Structures are given as structure tokens and as C-alpha cells.
Amino acid sequence: MTKNRTPLNKKRKATTGSEAHHCTFCGKEDKENLRNCSLCKSVRYCDRQCQLADYKARHKQECVDFVHPPLTRAFMTEPINDEQYPQRPVFARGHRQGVGCWVSVDGEFDCSLKPLAEPMNLTTPEDYHATMARRMALAPGPEVVLIGEKSKAFTRNLLTLSILVQNRRKDDMKVLVFGSRIQLVSLASTKDAFVKGRPEVDKFHTFQDGGEAMAVMSVADDPWEKRPRLQVKNFSGTDIKGNAPPPPSVHDASKGIVSLNPGEYVIYRTQFRVGDDDRIATDFEALGRLCGLSIPFKLWEQGSDPLLLDNMLSQHIHNDGHSPQGIVATIDRPALYEFYADYIERGEEAFIESHFGKERVEALRRQSQRMERMGTRTMQTIERTGEIDLLIAGLRSSGLQDAADRFESLRARAA
Secondary structure: OOOOOOOOOOOOOOOOOOOOOEOOOOOOEOOOOOEEOOOOOOOEEOOHHHHHHHHHHHHHHHHHOOOOOOOOOOOOOOOOOOOOOOOOOOOEEEEEOOEEEEEEEOOOOOOEOEEOOOOOOOOOHHHHHHHHHHHHHHOOHHHHHHHHHHOOOOOEEEEEEEEEEEEOOOOOOOEEEEHHHOEEEEOHHHHHHHHOOOOOOOOEEEEEEOOEEEEEEEEOEEOOOOEEOEEEEEEOOEEOOOOOOOOOOEEEOOOOEEEEOOOOEEEEEEEEEOOOOOOOOEHHHHHOOEEEEEEOEEEOOOOOOHHHHHHHHHOOOOOOOOOOOOEEEEEOHHHHHHHHHHHHHHOHHHHHHHHHOHHHHHHHHHHHHHHHHHHHHHHHHHHHHOOHHHHHHHHHHOOOHHHHHHHHHHHHHHO
């Protein structure tokens, strides 16, 4: 987990996010005139004297080693106000050739994995209805469910990660990052847990490392929309929301192809299939069985086509025997245990209360109940159109008893 950076000559005041800013070196508060390191943007100073002093004392090496991510509200790796834990604890980081990354989670408050059937962008009820409308437009009602069942979309088996990638090269060279080609690598001893229950449609392969087989898992694909379960959430401090056009540096948002000048960074939200909701049911159970991640990138030469480069990469990245390339981010097990210790030692309720507080927990539960009610209303709509009987009969005739039973249960609740 990324630690608080205490100023060298005085104790750092508690941060309150964007409202208060403090000199990294001396701790002095200044809301308007702080300067930052143009390359890493992970430090800020009240004057040049503090900047030079900190550079000599520690920042010169910390910047090169990618010790701290850039300061941004979109990736808060230190606690704010009176919180005990950060919003984005860092569980893996790495760097290569002047490009680095930090990896955190972005899942459920109770640490449970997500199902593929749940829309990835689920901020408001409108998001839910928009996603369901797109799916229904792509396939008839019964086929929507058949696709989901074939893809095991109703099982909670998706690990949701937030990944920040930054260019800190000193030669002014741009780099291309290929977000949809990010891969998870299992420990040799846990390969079988990740393989169990995976549908054939998943991109999955193995390679040998030191004589042992390692499993490699690619970004999950949405079986309805035929695209990776990936979002470009932020580019160098600017959130990318809704249907607003992304900045020119985002060459293909659906595939996460982004170019970065030195100092620029991108934040991805992406999902990976990690088992069958049996041996692996929570974020930390998945992370604890991983060796790390691989984030592919390429130095971008003028005139080369980003989409063509991505396609060339896709031709071999999923083949058996292919060893993941790019930035290697190894899982930080002490940080993992530190953040999830309450859950591991005392259970789910203890974790939720210590990390979010009782009021936040109740609000999150109310939101979960609202989403369930939306699902019920969707069932009522299908019932009114007269398609529900055909849907359930079709599932049973296809041998999909579990899916049929699930819809019968939803139907009963919607009645």
C-alpha cells in the first residue's frame, strides 16, 4: 500500500483531498501557488528552495523508481480526512523503460466479485436501462439470456481493477498503451483455481516459467456487445464521462489504446474472469493467488498506426507459451494483507465498518436494493410483453435449468 509521505522537516497535516494542498518537503499549506514535478506530478512545493532540497534528499530517486503515482483525486492512494484506509490502495506497481503503473481495486464495498451480466458502467438507473436496451437491440430476449448462460455471466467471478499508467521518459518520447491487452498472471500453485469453470469463449493461455505452468488471463469480453470489459476513466486528471468525446490521445476508447507524452497518465477500469465463485469469491482471494500483471506498451514512432499496432499485438498475445511482455507489476502481499486484515481475521461486517463506516454501509446497501428492484421491474416488463413463458420454456428445452430457475425466482418476486 502506498504510504503517506511525511515532509522531511515537519509532520504532515492531514490531507482533505483537493481542498488543502501541502508542500511535500516542508508541509506548508498553499491552495494556489504550489508547483509540481512536471515529469511525475507526484510531488508539490511551495518554492524552488523546497523543490531543490527534496530533489537532492529523495525525489530524484523516487521519481525514477515510480515510488508514488501522480497526485489526482481519481486515484487517491493515501487516506483523506479522518479515514483509516485509502480509496485506492496500491497492491501492485512496476516500471520499465521509463513507463510505470500502479494497480488497485475498484469493486464492491463487501469485496465480492462482480457478475458479467451486470453492466460495467452502473452509476445511475439510467445506465442500467441503457445497457439492457443495447443488449436487447443486439439479440432477441431469449437469446440475450442464452448468451449470458453460455458465458457464465450470472456467476460472480469478475475482478475489477483500477490501473494508472504514466510516461516518465526523459527523451520526450511518446508511448502507446494497449489497455485491452493487459493480462493477469497466476502463481504456478494457483493456476487450477483460475482455470476452473472458465467458459471456452474466454481468452486464456499458459506458459512455462522455471519449469512450472503459469496461467495468463486477459481482459474479459462482453458477450453481448463484443468488446472488452474496459473503460478509460481519466486522462491526466480529466475524467472521461458518459458520451463526451475523449481527448485526441485516446485513439480507441473501447480497446483502451492511449498515447502518453512524458508526464501524462491514463487511468483504466477493467475486469478479469478469475474462477467460478467457489474457491475465489472476493477481491483479495483473487489478488492473493496472482503473481502479478503485465501492461503492454510500445514507444510510438511518428506515423505508425495505433490500431494496427494493437492488432499486431493481438495476433500472438493469447497463444500458449507466450510470456507476457510490457510492464510487470508484482503483487505486494504485505499491502494486500494490511488492507484486508479485518475481513480475513474478523469477517465481512468488521471490514465494511472499519473501511467505510456504518452510515456508508447502509447507503451502499440501499443502492444495492435499488438495483435489485430495477431487475424486478425489467422482469415485469418482459411479463407484460408475454415473452417470459417463451423465455423460460426455451431455457429448459436447451438444458439450461439453472437459468430457467433463476428467472422463475425473479418472476415470483416481481409478481
